[in-house]
Amino acid sequence: MRLISALTTALLSVTTSAALAQDAGKVEYMNSCVICHGENGKGHGSLTKLLTVEVPDLTQIAARNDGEFPMLSVIHIIDGRTRIRGHGDPMPIWGQRFKEASAGLGSYESELLVRGRVLALATYLEGIQE
Secondary structure, eight states, X not given: OHHHHHHHXXXXXXXXXXXXXXXXXHHHHHHHTHHHHOTTSSSOOTTGGGOSSXXXXXXXXXXXXXXXXXXXXXXXXXXXXXXXXXXXTTSOOHHHHHHHHTTTSOHHHHHHHHHHHHHHHHHHHHHTOO
């Protein structure tokens, strides 16, 4: 009986963590990405009229990758500090921006915050795939 209770608790915490990451990612997306990628992620944000590059449809990332969501690649593209850039150079280097926003923290804490924000965004994008 204890085993079933422990497994149920573990399953609930994992499910809750995924839901929290999805919610945090949506908030981050609405604050950082919606201006270019639009509310639905299809690349029709209000700033696209001013850009000289096509803004990709973020709901089709998995479809463009044989049905698999390339989580690590997406994380690197969002972060941008590894020189893997998304759709040309106009995309902000979010890792650097998030790092600058957490300047009052120590370097370790700051990096944890940056990675958490990037991961939340990537998790949100994984959840909006069509």
